[in-house]
Amino acid sequence: MFFAPNVRTARFAPRAYDRAFERFASEAFAGARRSPLVEQDDKSWTLSLDVPGFAREDLAIGIEGAVVRIDSKAEAKRQFKAAYELPLDIDVATSEARLENGVLTLKLGKRVPVSQAAQLQIN
Secondary structure (H helix, E strand, O other): OOOOOOOOOOOOOOHHHHHHHHHHHHHHOOOOOOOOEEEEOOOEEEEEEEOOOOOHHHEEEEEEOOEEEEEEOOOOOOOOEEEEEOOOOEEEEEEEEEEEOOEEEEEEEEOOOOOOOOOOOOO
8 A cells, every 4th residue: 555645734845746746646556558659650640548448439539730639428437538739730631540459549640731931022
């Protein structure tokens, strides 16, 4: 069993330190991996995330700009919610999702930034 005293006085430790320790302890002893395994190539990112016990019908994936959100639906047996921000916008047309044996794999296409620069003639 892990014992961590919870002392919250300004004299003993600042509140930011206290929260940092709580985050460390909860992440260190959590059973499931919350952060995805990320791989990338020139055209896409591949995110692999453990979501044991969920069926395809239980999850909803939303993409907005460079953010991908994964939520469990209200009627699911368990609740799950995660959001990840990527460096570039995501191309929805070239993206796909697959769920096999409790592992959700997202292949997210990179949207190529279009330059809006224009040339101006000198008179």
